[in-house]
Amino acid sequence: MAKLSKNRKAAEEKLSPGKLYTLTDASALVKEVSTSKFDGSVDLAIRLGVDPRKANQMVRGVVSLPNGSGKTIRVLALVTPDKETEAKEAGADFVGMDEYLAKIKSGWTDVDVIITVPAAMGKLGPLGRVLGPRGLMPNPKSGTVTMDIGKAVREVKAGKIDFKVDRYGIIHAGVGKVSFTADQIHENANEVISSIVKMKPTSAKGTYIRSVTLSPTMGPGIAVEVKNA
Numbered sequence: 001m002a003k004l005s006k007n008r009k010a011a012e013e014k015l016s017p018g019k020l021y022t023l024t025d026a027s028a029l030v031k032e033v034s035t036s037k038f039d040g041s042v043d044l045a046i047r048l049g050v051d052p053r054k055a056n057q058m059v060r061g062v063v064s065l066p067n068g069s070g071k072t073i074r075v076l077a078l079v080t081p082d083k084e085t086e087a088k089e090a091g092a093d094f095v096g097m098d099e100y101l102a103k104i105k106s107g108w109t110d111v112d113v114i115i116t117v118p119a120a121m122g123k124l125g126p127l128g129r130v131l132g133p134r135g136l137m138p139n140p141k142s143g144t145v146t147m148d149i150g151k152a153v154r155e156v157k158a159g160k161i162d163f164k165v166d167r168y169g170i171i172h173a174g175v176g177k178v179s180f181t182a183d184q185i186h187e188n189a190n191e192v193i194s195s196i197v198k199m200k201p202t203s204a205k206g207t208y209i210r211s212v213t214l215s216p217t218m219g220p221g222i223a224v225e226v227k228n229a
Contacts, residue, residue, distance in 0.1 A: 008035055014032055015029070021222055021224055034217070041070070044173045045172050045212070047212075052165050056201055058201075064160045066159075069159045070179070071174065073157055077116070078117075117147055118147065121138070161174070193209075
């Protein structure tokens with residue numbers, strides 16, 4: 001078993017073994033237990049009582065974080081010429097079509113979100129093997145395939161994130177930075193949890209939200225009391 005560093009040990013001593021914390025307390029504690037020297041991220045992990053292998057139990061959606069994500073999001077807008085100005089004015093970092101499709105085909109994926117128009121999806125299809133595993137394939141359900149390019153770009157830049165349950169039944173979402181105030185972390189995390197609660201599949205049986213954990217990039221995870229989440 002790996003030996004705990006002095007900082008990690010001190011961080012874990014601030015938590016009571018086996019205790020479940022309210023989201024309010026966890027949002028304050030996550031700042032205290034972070035051991036990174038840089039401004040680490042605050043991550044939320046929610047284990048659901050669903051079977052992701054069944055289409056009718058897939059939980060996926062989008063949510064706008066009230067206080068933003070704290071991250072600089074690089075946006076590629078794959079648009080037709082008549083939408084280029086709209087995309088640039090909204091703050092897209094890269095704007096174009098064929099030249100970027102060629103770059104992606106060659107392996108370039110140095111962006112966080114790709115937003116495009118419906119007419120371009122046919123060109124993106126063949127690039128699914130490159131974009132899919134990286135979570136970059138645009139999807140109408142996440143608002144990244146739309147004719148309202150300007151709105152989509154602004155929302156993503158402002159902190160709109162998408163989430164999807166993984167094959168283990170867990171949803172991971174970044175809800176801010178350690179430098180955020182406890183209230184900002186709480187508001188962001190609560191927004192994500194509330195959105196997921198509303199999306200419970202009718203076919204899911206038993207306990208829906210089985211556990212919630214809040215953790216910094218470097219530091220121990222904090223178990224959150226689900227009923228107070």
